[in-house]
Amino acid sequence: MANESPKLAEWVSFAVRDKGLTAVVSFREPPLAQEKSFTLEEFKALIEHQGFQYGVFADQELSAILDGWLQAMSDVPIAKGKPPEPSQDERLEFCFDTNPLPTPQLLENDRVDYRELGILQNAHQGQVLVRKIPGKWGEKGIDVYGNEVPSNPPKTKTLPAGQGTVIAPDGASLVSAIDGQIVYGRDQRVAVVPVHHVREDVDFSTGNIDFVGSVVVHGSVREGFTVKATGNIEVFGIVERANLLAGGDIIIRGGVQGSAKTRINAKGAIKALFVQNAVIEAEGPMVVSDSVMHSFLRAETLRVTGKRGLLVGGVTRVDHSVFARIIGSHLGTATRIEFVLLSEEKKQLTIHRTQLAKLEETLGKAEEALTKLHLIEERAGQLPLEQRQIRDRLLATRSAAYEERTTLQEEVQRLEAMLAQKTRVTIEVTAMMYPGVQLLHDHMEWHNNDFMSGCKLECTAEGWQRYV
Structure with missing residues (x-):
C-alpha cells in the first residue's frame, strides 16, 4: 500500500482468533531504541493491509500498544468483531x-x-x-473482516x-x-x-376422585368420600358411608355399609356383595350376591342371590322383576316393593294428552283468525300491511303446531301400545316370603300376612296372582 512500511512488517505478524471475531498482533523483540522509529500511521497501514475493517481499536489504543512494545509480545488484540446473539431454542x-x-x-x-x-x-x-x-x-454478528x-x-x-x-x-x-x-x-x-387405579383406599391420602374414564379402587372407599367416573367404577373393598356416581356400571366386591346420606348411582348396572342402609339407583339391572337390608333401591330388575339371598326392610323400586331367596323377616319387618315402569309411562301419557289438547285449542283459534282474514281480503281485494303481517305469523304458528301435533300423536300411540301389552311384573321367592312384605303395581297394592315358601307372584289385570 502507499503508506506501507516494510521495515515495521519485519517485526510484527497478524492473526485472527475466536472464529474471526478477534484480530491480534504479535511483536518480535524490539530493535534498539535509536532504531525504533515506527509511527502510528505505519501500524494502521499494516492493519488495513490485513483486511481488518470492523472493530479496529481507536488510535489512542493502538498508540498505547506501540508505546508498550518493550519486549516480545504475542496475541495482542487490535480489533474486536460483534458476536452473534444466541438463538432462543424451541x-x-x-x-x-x-x-x-x-x-x-x-x-x-x-x-x-x-x-x-x-x-x-x-x-x-x-x-x-x-x-x-x-x-x-x-x-x-460481524467479524473483523466485516463479514x-x-x-x-x-x-x-x-x-x-x-x-x-x-x-x-x-x-x-x-x-x-x-x-x-x-x-x-x-x-x-x-x-x-382411560382407567384410573387407586392402589389402596380412597381416603384423605387420595381425596375425592372425579375422573373422565373408569376408576378401579383396589381398596375401600372410606366414609365421607366420593368417587365420580364417566365410565365404570370397580371397588375391591367396601363402600363405607361414601358416594359413587358412574356413567357406566358399578361393581362393589366388598359390599356397601351405608347410611341415609350414602348415594350410589349408575347409568348402567350395579353389582355388590351386600347392601346395608344405603340409597342405590341403577338404570340397568342390579345384582346383590348376599343380602339387601334396610335400603332404598331403584333398578330395572333386582336379583338377590347367594346362600342368604335376603331382601329385608326399606323400599325397592323396579321396572319388571324381583328375585330373592328370602324377602322380609320372621319379625314382620316392613319391606316394600314397587313396580314403577307402567306408572311412569302412564304419567308421561297423561302429559302428552294434555299437550295435545292445548295444541288443538291453539290450532282452532289460528284457523278461526285465518278464516276471518280471508273474508276481509275477499271483500277488500287486499289486506292492509299490518293484517298481512298478522296473517303471516298465524300461518307460521299453525305450521309449527301441526308439526308438533304429529310428533305428540306418534308418542301417544307408542305409549298406548306399550300399556296395551300389559307388561308382566313378577316376584320370585325360592325359600320364604314373610309377613310384612308390601307389593305395589299400578295402584294395586297387596300386603302379605302369611309365611309363603317357594312361590312366584305375578300382577295381572285382576290383581296379584300366586303360583307355587
Whole structure:
C-alpha cells in the first residue's frame, strides 16, 4: 500500500482468533531504541493491509500498544468483531401441572376441605396437553473482516407423545386422543390413560376422585368420600358411608355399609356383595350376591342371590322383576316393593294428552283468525300491511303446531301400545316370603300376612296372582 512500511512488517505478524471475531498482533523483540522509529500511521497501514475493517481499536489504543512494545509480545488484540446473539431454542409449554401436590380446597370463611386435594388431572379428547413454542434466530454478528456471522440455529424440541395422545397435524401441539387421566412419567412422556387405579383406599391420602374414564379402587372407599367416573367404577373393598356416581356400571366386591346420606348411582348396572342402609339407583339391572337390608333401591330388575339371598326392610323400586331367596323377616319387618315402569309411562301419557289438547285449542283459534282474514281480503281485494303481517305469523304458528301435533300423536300411540301389552311384573321367592312384605303395581297394592315358601307372584289385570 502507499503508506506501507516494510521495515515495521519485519517485526510484527497478524492473526485472527475466536472464529474471526478477534484480530491480534504479535511483536518480535524490539530493535534498539535509536532504531525504533515506527509511527502510528505505519501500524494502521499494516492493519488495513490485513483486511481488518470492523472493530479496529481507536488510535489512542493502538498508540498505547506501540508505546508498550518493550519486549516480545504475542496475541495482542487490535480489533474486536460483534458476536452473534444466541438463538432462543424451541421450548415446550405444559398445559397441566407436571408435579401436582395434594392441596386441600379452600372454602368460604377460611374453611378447608381436606377431601378435595386436586391430585387427579383429567383430559378430554382433543384437549391440548403440550404446546411447542417456536425458537427464534439470534441477531447476526460481524467479524473483523466485516463479514456477517450467523447465530447458531435454534435447537428443536420433540413433543413427548405417550399412550393416548396424538401430535396435532401442524406439529405444534400434543393433544389427548381420549378422555382419561393425564400421566407424566419418569420417562418424561405425557400419556392419557382411560382407567384410573387407586392402589389402596380412597381416603384423605387420595381425596375425592372425579375422573373422565373408569376408576378401579383396589381398596375401600372410606366414609365421607366420593368417587365420580364417566365410565365404570370397580371397588375391591367396601363402600363405607361414601358416594359413587358412574356413567357406566358399578361393581362393589366388598359390599356397601351405608347410611341415609350414602348415594350410589349408575347409568348402567350395579353389582355388590351386600347392601346395608344405603340409597342405590341403577338404570340397568342390579345384582346383590348376599343380602339387601334396610335400603332404598331403584333398578330395572333386582336379583338377590347367594346362600342368604335376603331382601329385608326399606323400599325397592323396579321396572319388571324381583328375585330373592328370602324377602322380609320372621319379625314382620316392613319391606316394600314397587313396580314403577307402567306408572311412569302412564304419567308421561297423561302429559302428552294434555299437550295435545292445548295444541288443538291453539290450532282452532289460528284457523278461526285465518278464516276471518280471508273474508276481509275477499271483500277488500287486499289486506292492509299490518293484517298481512298478522296473517303471516298465524300461518307460521299453525305450521309449527301441526308439526308438533304429529310428533305428540306418534308418542301417544307408542305409549298406548306399550300399556296395551300389559307388561308382566313378577316376584320370585325360592325359600320364604314373610309377613310384612308390601307389593305395589299400578295402584294395586297387596300386603302379605302369611309365611309363603317357594312361590312366584305375578300382577295381572285382576290383581296379584300366586303360583307355587
